[in-house]
Amino acid sequence: DTGVSQNPRHKITKRGQNVTFRCDPISEHNRLYWYRQTLGQGPEFLTYFQNEAQLEKSRLLSDRFSAERPKGSFSTLEIQRTEQGDSAMYLCASSPGQTTNEKLFFGSGTQLSVL
Amino acid sequence: KQEVTQIPAALSVPEGENLVLNCSFTDSAIYNLQWFRQDPGKGLTSLLLIQSSQREQTSGRLNASLDKSSGRSTLYIAASQPGDSATYLCAGGGSEKLVFGKGTKLTVNP
Numbered sequence: 308d309t310g311v312s313q314n315p316r317h318k319i320t321k322r323g324q325n326v327t328f329r330c331d332p333i334s335e336h337n338r339l340y341w342y343r344q345t346l347g348q349g350p351e352f353l354t355y356f357q358n359e360a361q362l363e364k365s366r367l368l369s370d371r372f373s374a375e376r377p378k379g380s381f382s383t384l385e386i387q388r389t390e391q392g393d394s395a396m397y398l399c400a401s402s403p404g405q406t407t408n409e410k411l412f413f414g415s416g417t418q419l420s421v422l
Numbered sequence: 423k424q425e426v427t428q429i430p431a432a433l434s435v436p437e438g439e440n441l442v443l444n445c446s447f448t449d450s451a452i453y454n455l456q457w458f459r460q461d462p463g464k465g466l467t468s469l470l471l472i473q474s475s476q477r478e479q480t481s482g483r484l485n486a487s488l489d490k491s492s493g494r495s496t497l498y499i500a501a502s503q504p505g506d507s508a509t510y511l512c513a514g515g516g517s518e519k520l521v522f523g524k525g526t527k528l529t530v531n532p
Binding site: 311313338340347348349351352362363402406408409411412414415416418 | 511524
């Protein structure tokens with residue numbers, strides 16, 4: 308168990324560029340979550356997967372955002388045509404996926420800065 | 423819509439003091455209430471999870487309580503240490519979709 312891994316740790320991009328983040332969950336964890344956190348705020352839910360199926364998406368996830376989890380293993384979060392308002396810490400978490408009452412295990416996050 | 427509030431936003435205490443962090447939520451129909459710790463620039467570490475049918479959970483020097491009827495949870499930290507300095511966040515809902523508070527930034531002074 309090596310924990311949840313997120314790459315890259317930091318990403319600086321110019322407005323209008325596309326960016327992609329990767330998350331590797333704890334092995335054998337069926338659920339994978341994406342949250343976004345801005346300075347001084349708590350994390351906000353974006354979306355989650357049960358295996359490869361994306362089961363819920365927040366309204367925060369505009370059509371510029373897309374998340375995938377092919378084969379139910381790692382996940383990618385892509386932001387197209389980035390805007391300055393997209394600057395935030397993007398957090399990935401995973402859990403076993405057996406019940407509604409499970410602890411979430413978070414990665415260290417990807418800090419995105421859009422210039 | 424669930425809303426989670428944490429008071430105070432920041433707290434500074436001397437080492438060794440016992441302290442309580444507060445969390446309130448608007449929708450009592452939660453599956454669980456979770457407490458997390460976040461160090462600067464890092465992800466979240468799960469501390470305690472209280473299921474809706476439970477009243478409290480304990481782990482070492484930490485004790486968390488849940489009162490669904492009043493919409494409140496507290497995190498009690500005994501004999502605080504400088505290493506406890508971090509931001510503490512509570513989150514309510516179900517594990518599929520948690521709603522977080524803004525956190526309480528705790529500083530424990532040696």
